[in-house]
Each structure stands twice: as structure tokens, then as C-alpha cells.
Amino acid sequence: MTAYTSIGRLAERAGETVCLRGWLFGRRSGGRVIFLLVRDGTGVCQCVVEAASASAFAAAVKLPHECSLRVRGEVRLDDRAAGGVEVAAETVELIQGQEEYPISRKAHGIDFLLNHRHLWLRSPRQCAILKIRHTLIREIRRFFDDRGFTLIDTPILTPGAAEGAGSLFPVEYFGEEVYLAQTGQLYLESAAMALGKVYCFGPTFRAEKSKTRRHLTEFWMVEPEIAFAELPDLMALAEEMICLLVSAVLEGHAQDLVLLERDTAPLRKIVPPFPRLTYTQAVDLLHSREMKDKVEGDIGRACASLQENMLKLSALEAELPQAGKKWKQDKLTGEIQYVRETVREQEAFIEQSRERLKGAADFRWGSDLGGDEETLLCRYFDKPVIVTEYPREAKAFYMKRSPTDPRTVLNLDVLAPEGYGEIIGGSQREDDLDELMRRMKDEKMDPAPYEWYLDLRRYGSVPHGGYGLGIERTLAWICGLKHIREAIPFPRLMGRIYP
RNA sequence: UCCGGCGUAGCUCAAUGGUAGAGCGGGUGGCUGUUAACCACUAGGUUGCAGGUUCGAGCCCUGCCGCCGGAGCCA
Numbered sequence: 160m161t162a163y164t165s166i167g168r169l170a171e172r173a174g175e176t177v178c179l180r181g182w183l184f185g186r187r188s189g190g191r192v193i194f195l196l197v198r199d200g201t202g203v204c205q206c207v208v209e210a211a212s213a214s215a216f217a218a219a220v221k222l223p224h225e226c227s228l229r230v231r232g233e234v235r236l237d238d239r240a241a242g243g244v245e246v247a248a249e250t251v252e253l254i255q256g257q258e259e260y261p262i263s264r265k266a267h268g269i270d271f272l273l274n275h276r277h278l279w280l281r282s283p284r285q286c287a288i289l290k291i292r293h294t295l296i297r298e299i300r301r302f303f304d305d306r307g308f309t310l311i312d313t314p315i316l317t318p319g320a321a322e323g324a325g326s327l328f329p330v331e332y333f334g335e336e337v338y339l340a341q342t343g344q345l346y347l348e349s350a351a352m353a354l355g356k357v358y359c360f361g362p363t364f365r366a367e368k369s370k371t372r373r374h375l376t377e378f379w380m381v382e383p384e385i386a387f388a389e390l391p392d393l394m395a396l397a398e399e400m401i402c403l404l405v406s407a408v409l410e411g412h413a414q415d416l417v418l419l420e421r422d423t424a425p426l427r428k429i430v431p432p433f434p435r436l437t438y439t440q441a442v443d444l445l446h447s448r449e450m451k452d453k454v455e456g457d458i459g460r461a462c463a464s465l466q467e468n469m470l471k472l473s474a475l476e477a478e479l480p481q482a483g484k485k486w487k488q489d490k491l492t493g494e495i496q497y498v499r500e501t502v503r504e505q506e507a508f509i510e511q512s513r514e515r516l517k518g519a520a521d522f523r524w525g526s527d528l529g530g531d532e533e534t535l536l537c538r539y540f541d542k543p544v545i546v547t548e549y550p551r552e553a554k555a556f557y558m559k560r561s562p563t564d565p566r567t568v569l570n571l572d573v574l575a576p577e578g579y580g581e582i583i584g585g586s587q588r589e590d591d592l593d594e595l596m597r598r599m600k601d602e603k604m605d606p607a608p609y610e611w612y613l614d615l616r617r618y619g620s621v622p623h624g625g626y627g628l629g630i631e632r633t634l635a636w637i638c639g640l641k642h643i644r645e646a647i648p649f650p651r652l653m654g655r656i657y658p
Numbered sequence: 659u660c661c662g663g664c665g666u667a668g669c670u671c672a673a674u675g676g677u678a679g680a681g682c683g684g685g686u687g688g689c690u691g692u693u694a695a696c697c698a699c700u701a702g703g704u705u706g707c708a709g710g711u712u713c714g715a716g717c718c719c720u721g722c723c724g725c726c727g728g729a730g731c732c733a
Binding site: 185187188189190191192193194196205207209210223224237239240241259260261262263264265266267268269270271326341342363365367368369370371372373374375378379380507511527529530531572580581582583584627628629630631632633654655 | 659668669670671681682683684688689690691692693694695696724725726727728729730731732733
């Protein structure tokens, strides 16, 4: 049986003859020599095929991109190869692949890429994101496991709405209409009364018709729920968890973050303590002089940068007719397109910021913080912001009423910095039976399906609470992704279910 | 659901109402070390669909379809 070497460990085998297997990532030729770039999931290796090895050369000439292949040859250290290691191929063998590969290494539109998501995953960028996602999930589980939490798998098929209805996917269940779960929380509360500290980790489904860079219809969420925990405990836990996750990614994925062109400076600032505001303080901040100055400062900087880019654009456009070679023209038009897109984004940012500022001045105590308000708040600070004690009307029935301000509930939202917005939502739960039933009545809810939930307040009720962290939003923030759809292997979006 | 934008070659995009083009990718040939290699040649089109205005429509108008961005809602 042939022993194969993984590309990631090639450097250890310098001077030896090895066998590789993988996929053809790229090819260049230089007359009497062909360079094959082979990837296998652990790295990319340049394989050099010289005309002297006639059969290998003949095979290498006609390999299409992304075909699967085997290569045997000697490992050489050579600075001319990216990574410093290459294989001098003696044999090249096609495993499978004759057709032209649909995705080229040049630019593609997002619709095309999403329709080819099953192949798009092979790109270095997508692999980097998937690897960081893996680390994020592993570290989340480790975080809770290390602190004595028990993993509880909550059901995906559920009889009714836990939060506001209208955002649930109905499923036919033996003639009855049931729903895909949009949270495991109510079930977790019951498990917390059994085990103390519990969490669930699974997919959740929201049928909201949202078409934004922050929304998926199917996403993954981790939800801790803790008996005897009160709001300050939840804030401390969320803060500790976020700091740990960010540092784990910084430590373990420096190369991947470089590949993603993620500026890590903002991530290094993610250390305790996070700013904490009550909703009321947040509303005051939105109305404040400081907020206005901050946003106007941001707008000013964006305008200056916009101006620079406009100058750059006209310089490039003037240069274009003088570029002799065709490939030079191509390179220039590529740059021009890039700058044009940046300019469009900056113009949109400036206009949006102005509108947001206007909206902030008009914002009234009582409504929920919308996307614009969140964006202003999380741009104001360079760390995640914890906002607590929202108006009762804007929040779910199970959240505990504040003893100091009955207009509000003991909830928390954590807003990620750099405009990424809400990544955590949670609360201390209402543990008083009468208060909970009164609240359900106010909301015109039928208590019958919730009898089991009310039982938790009848038999040894204690203060408790928890929160939910959205995996994809957290990953999008840490990786600096422009859109949440890259943060999950196969995104489910409104109007998109293929592949 | 509402508001805005887009739809041209396999892909990314050009084209005053007047002969549909480029780059990439594919194919053929050339080059002994390439780094998204390069050079030459070549194939590739019902301009999303259906109507309308016009001597003439990729471009203007109406409807439909698809996609993108945003709002509401949320993690």
C-alpha cells in the first residue's frame, strides 16, 4: 500500500521521495517545464514537471483545474517555490476530472458563487473561514464544558412559538402543524432546574423575510441557561466568553486572518471590561453631543478618504489609454473597478451615517433599538457593548421585570464593534408564576401550551437566566466578513435553498 | 411586504437610439523556473422574458421573472 504525505508536513521530508494526492489548484508552464499547484486541504504545493520525464510531462499538460491527481517525486527546498518547498515530479497521475472547472481564480459575482457554493468551498478564503468556524465552535464548547455546564439537546420540532410568532417555519407533523425551533430556551430552563448549568448548541430557524448582510433563515446558536444566575452574572459570563473566543482565534489562526485581510488591531482590543449601558443610558447617548461629534468625525474622515479615492480614480483613468500592453490595461481596469466599488461604499456609508444621526436625534424612549441605533452604538465604542434593561413592551414575555424600574426588563444585548451589531441576546427570566401569567395575558397568549413551562414556576422556582450567541454573526465579525452568508458552509437565505 | 439598483459570451464587465466588444477561462502553437506567468492565433451571442414607441432599440416606455442592497424583525 502506498503511503501518502500531506502537503502541510512536506518540509519534514526534504530529500525523500514522496507521494501526494489532492486537487489541481493551478498550473503554469515555461516551455520545457510545467508547474502544478496541488492542494490537499493541509496546504498547497508546487510540483515541478520537467520535459525529461516524458510521460509525467504529457500527463501534466492536459490536466484541467480542480481535477484530482496523484504525484510522486522528490521533496526539495527551493526559495523559488511559494512556501519554500516543492516536489520534483517523477510521475503524475490523473484520478478523475475532464471537464472545465466553472470557477476561475478571477472575480465572480455573488449570485454565481452562491449557485456554486459546493465548489466555492474549495477556495483558500472559504477554507480559512471554515477552519476558523471550527475553532470557534470547539472553543465555545470547551468554554462551557470547563465551567461545569452540561450539554442539553433541545428539540427542533416544537409545538408553538417561544417568541413572537410569524417568524416560524411550519412543518406538517402527522396532520398537525408544528414548527422548526427558533430557540431551545424554554426547554433549557427546565433542564437548568435539573442540572444547574446547561447549554444547547444547534441550528435554529427564523422565517423572517429579512434580506440583509446580518440575516440567515437557518443559523447556529449556543444558548447557556443557569440556575440562580442574575443579570450581572450573565453579563460577566458573556464578556469572559467573547474575550476567550477572540483570543483563541487570534492565537490559532494568524495565517488565516492574513489571508482574509482581517485587520487584527481591533480584535486585540477585545479585553475586559466591556462598556455597559442601560437602554435608558443608550438612548441618552444617542441624543448626546458626544455621539453627534463622533459620527460627524467619522463622516469627515470618510469624506477625506473618498476625496483621495476620487483623485486616485481619475489618475488611473488618465493612465489607462497610455497603457500599451493589453494585460496592463486589464490590470488597470481591475484597479479602477476596485476603487469605484470602494467609492460607492464610502458614499453609501456617508449618506447612511447622516440618516442614522438624524434618526438617533428623533429616537424616542420605548421602541426597540433598530439596526441603525445598534450600528451607532457599536461604532461609538471599540469594544463590544452590553446594553441592558430594555422597555418591557419591546421584549419577550418570559423576561423578568426590573425591580427598580418596572417599565423595563432584566435583559441584555451584546453589540459587536465595527458596525457588526447584535451577537448576543438574553435575559434573567421571570421566575414568579403570577407575574409571568399576568404578562402572558397582557400579550394575549394562550397559556395552555405553556402549562409545562409554568410548572417550572410551581415546583421550586429560582432566579435564573441565560442568553443566545449567534455563531455566524460572531464569526462574520471576527473574520471581518462583509456578509453573513460566507460564515456558514451552505447558507439558507430568503429565496435561496440551492445547493 | 416596501424602497432603490442591476440583468450583454462559460465568468467579470464595456458599448451618444445607428456594424455587439475587451479581459479572464477554453482550444491551438511558442518559450527551460513560473508565482493570478507571458506572447501569438482561435472558437464562443435569440443583449432575462413578453409587448410597445421608432426609419432603426442592448440603450426609451409598460408588464413579468431573476438577482443584489437596504428597511421592518431579529442572533
